[in-house]
Amino acid sequence: MKKIHALFLLCAIVGISAFTLRPEEEYAYPFQDPSLTVEARVNDLVSRLTLEEKVAQMLNAAPAIDRLGIPSYDWWNEVLHGVARTPYKVTVFPQAIGMAATFDTTSLQQMADFSALEGRAIYNKAIADGKGGQRYVGLTYWTPNINIFRDPRWGRGQETYGEDPFLTAMLGRAFVRGLQGDDPKYLKAAACAKHYAVHSGPEPERHVFNATATPYDLWDTYLPAFEELVVNAKVAGVMCAYNAYKGQPCCGSDELMNDILRNQWQFTGYVTSDCWAIDDFFKNHKTHPDAASASADAVMHGTDIDCGTDAYKALVQAVKNSQITERMIDVSVKRLFTIRFRLGMFDPAAMVAYAQTPLSVLESAPHKAHSLKMAQQSMVLLKNDKNTLPLRKNLKKIAVVGPNADNAIAVLGNYNGTPSEIVTALQGIKNKVGAGTQVVYERASTFTRDTLLVYTNIAPQLSFEGKPGVKAEYFNNKDLKGSPVAARQEAGINNFWQEGETVVGSMKAYNFSARYTTDFTASATGSIMLEVEGDDGYRISVDGKEQLNAWERNRWGARNFKLNTTQGQKYRIVLEYYQDGGKASVALRAGNFAKTDFKALANRIKDADAIIYVGGISPQLEGEEMKVNEPGFNGGDRTSILLPKVQTDLMKELKATGKPVVFVMMTGSAIAIPWEAQNLPAIVNAWYGGQSAGTAIADVLFGDYNPAGRLPVTFYKSDQDLPGFGDYSMENRTYRYFKGQPLYGFGHGLSYTTFTYDKLELPNNAKPNSKVRVSVRVTNSGKMDGEEVVQLYVTRQADGFRTPVRALKGFERIALKRGESKVVDFELRPQDLALIAGDGTTKHVPGNVTISVGGSQPNAQTRKSKKTVEGTLALK
Incomplete structure (x- = not known):
C-alpha cells in the first residue's frame, strides 16, 4: 500500500472527505478503494479500529478517526415532511397525517424524492464547507414514523400515516422508495422506520410504560407496516422505541429485536435507539443496574446506535467485564459503516451522482x-x-x-x-x-x-445606557458562562433561528445562550402584561426580581406576568435564554388581556x-x-x-x-x-x-x-x-x-362532483393462498371534473378466528373529467385474504370473503347510491 500523503492528512483534519480529492489509483488502505465490495471495505476498515474507536462510532455523534482519515458524522437528522431543522430555507410539505389523507402513494414517493434531493444538497454544501459532521446535515433520516395511530389523544399521531396498517404500509413503502432512490449502488438517503414497535403514547409516560399486546394485535395491527418496510421496501434503518414491551425495553426486546426483526425478517440494516432510550433501561424502566449492562444488552439485541446520551461509552468496560464480546460490537460497527459506504461517503464525488446535487434545488x-x-x-x-x-x-x-x-x-x-x-x-x-x-x-x-393578549408596540419604550433598544449578549454555551462572543444593540427581542443557522458573527444556533438587558419606561400608571415565548429555556427578571423561570425544555412555551407601572419610571428587564438543539426562538411582547x-x-x-x-x-x-x-x-x-x-x-x-x-x-x-x-x-x-x-x-x-x-x-x-x-x-x-357509529368514518371525504361504481369483476372462487384480481368501473356522474379515492375493503368471518369488521386492502386515487369512466384494477396478495390466528401466525383458510369497492367504507347508503359495489369470493 502507498504511504498516505499530506493532502489526505489535511483533508482528514478539517473534516473533508479526502476520498473525493485523491486520484483514484492512490489508496492508503483497501477500504478506500471503490472497486472493492462494500463488505470487503467495511471489514477492512473495522479491522483497523481499536475497541474505544469502535464504541465511539456507536454514538449518534460519531467522532472523526484522524489517523485513518475517517470524518466525523452525526446520524441524527429528520425529514418527516421535508428536510427538518436545517439552517437553510427548504420546502415544507403537509404534515405526515395530511399526506396520508391524500391516499396517493405516487405523490408521497415524489415528495420523498424531492426531500432527499434537498437533503443531498444540504449535505454536499456542508461537506464543501468542512461541516459534514454537524447534526441535521447528514443523510440518515429518522423517518418515516409508521406507528399505528390507535388513539386520537396521542399528540405525535400527526407524524404518522393514520390508524390503518395497510394504508400505513403502502404509504411508508412509497416514502422509503422515494427517499432511498433507485440507484443500484448508492442510496440517495437512508430512511428509518420508527418507533419499533408497539408505541403510540401517552407521551408523559413514554419512558416508563410497559405496553402489552396480544400476539393477534401485534401481528394484525402493530407489525404489518414494519414488516412491509423491512422485508419489501428494504428500509436502511429502524428506530426502537422508548417504552417497554412485555417487560423488556423495546431496544432490548427478545421478541421484537432478535426473534422478529433480525431472525424472521432477516433485517441487515442498522438500528438506532430513540434518543435517551438506553438511559431509560437503568434510570426509568429499572430493568438494568447500570449503563454497562444496559448497553451490552441493547447491542446484543441489535441496537447499533445510542442516540442522545453516551451510555454506550460503558461498552468498553462491559467488554472488560465479559458482559459482551468485542466481536458483537464489530457486528454493529460494520452495519453502521455499511450504511455510510452505501451513501457514497467514502467514494470520489464524481462516482456518486447524488453528490452533484446543487443547493439550487432547495425550494425549487x-x-x-x-x-x-x-x-x-x-x-x-x-x-x-x-x-x-x-x-x-x-x-x-x-x-x-x-x-x-x-x-x-x-x-x-x-x-x-x-x-x-x-x-x-x-x-x-x-x-x-x-x-x-x-x-x-x-x-x-x-x-x-x-x-386575548392584545399586543402593543413597546419598542419606543426600550433603551439601554441611553441607546434605543436592547443590549443583546450571546454565549457559545448553554449556561451563559464566560465572556459573550458577541454583544450588540437590538431594537427588541423577537428572534427565530433554525439549528445551525448563524446567530451572530461566526456563532451558530446550536447549544448557545443569550442575555437581553433593557430599561422599560412606563408610559402610564397602571399595569401591563409582559409575555415571554421561548423554544427551550428562559427566565426573566424585573429590577432584579425573578418573574418567570422556565429554565428547562419548554417547546413553543409562552408565559406572561403582570407588571405594575408608574408613568415615567424605568424598570430594568433582564431576559436570559438558552437553546438545547432543534429550533431556537425567543421573544418578548407586551400588552393587556381583554375578553x-x-x-x-x-x-x-x-x-x-x-x-x-x-x-x-x-x-x-x-x-x-x-x-x-x-x-x-x-x-x-x-x-x-x-x-x-x-x-x-x-x-x-x-x-x-x-x-x-x-x-x-x-x-x-x-x-x-x-x-x-x-x-x-x-x-x-x-x-x-x-x-x-x-x-x-x-x-x-x-x-x-x-x-x-x-x-x-x-x-x-x-x-x-x-x-x-x-x-x-x-x-x-x-x-x-370500533363497534359504535363514528361522526366521520375512516376513508370519508366529499367532492363537488359525484361518482358511481359498477361492473365489479372478481372470480367466483380462488385458492386460499393465491393472488386475486379485482376490477371496477368508476364514473364521474356529476357536473365537475374531480378526483376520487377508490377504496377496496375485505370482510370475512371464520370460526375460531378474530377478524376486523372490515379492512382496507387496496386504494387508488384517480382523476376523472365529468362524464368520464375508468376501470380500476386491484391485485389482492395472499396475505390480504389471510387470517391471523390467536398466536399471531398467518393462516390461509377456506371460506367466503366479501369484497367491497367504493369511495368510502361500505354501508347501506353508499350501496343504494351506487357509491359502493360488493361481491363475494369463495376461497376453497
Missing part, C-alpha cells in the same frame, strides 16, 4: 408546486350541505375568524423545516378574492380561551356575505413530550378529543348571524365536533398543510380545486367512544374494530 419551483399539490390533495371536505361550497369569488365582504386563521406556526406541523414563505389561511383567502372583496379578520380567541365579546364580534361582521372560521388545534398544543398548560391537553397529548368549548361557543354566535359559516379545521388528529357537524353547513379538514396551506385552503373554498382527501383516521363523536389511553388492545379501536 417543482418542489414548491408539489407542496401545493399535496396540500390540495390533503383537504378533506367533511360536510357540504346545500352546496354551500364552493364560495363565489365576487362576494362583497368575507369575515375570516379564528385562532388558526393567521397562524403560521400551525401550518408547519412539527419536525419541520422553515420555508422562505408561508401562506396562512387568511393570506390565501386574500390572494384568492383580490381587491374587489373586503376581507375582515378577527382572531377572536386562543384555542382554549376567550381572553372577547362574542356577541359584539358577531354583530360587527354580520354584514359579511360569508364567514370562514379557521380553528381546530395546533402543534403548539399537541406533539412530542410538551409542556402545555391548557385545558384538554397534557404533555403533548390530549385529555379530551372534543373541540375546545370556546371555539364552539364562538361558532354558535357566528351562526346566529344567519350568514353561512364555513368551518376550516386544522388538526393533526381526530377532533370530536358534534355541534358543528349538526349545525354548520360546510366543514373542511385542512390538517397542518405546509408552506402553501393557505393557498390550498382558498383553492378548495372557492372551487379552483375539487377536494378529494380522505380521512386516514376515525373521527369519533365523543370521549366516551374511546377505551383507556394506556390500553394497547385494539378492542373497539379504529374503524377496523
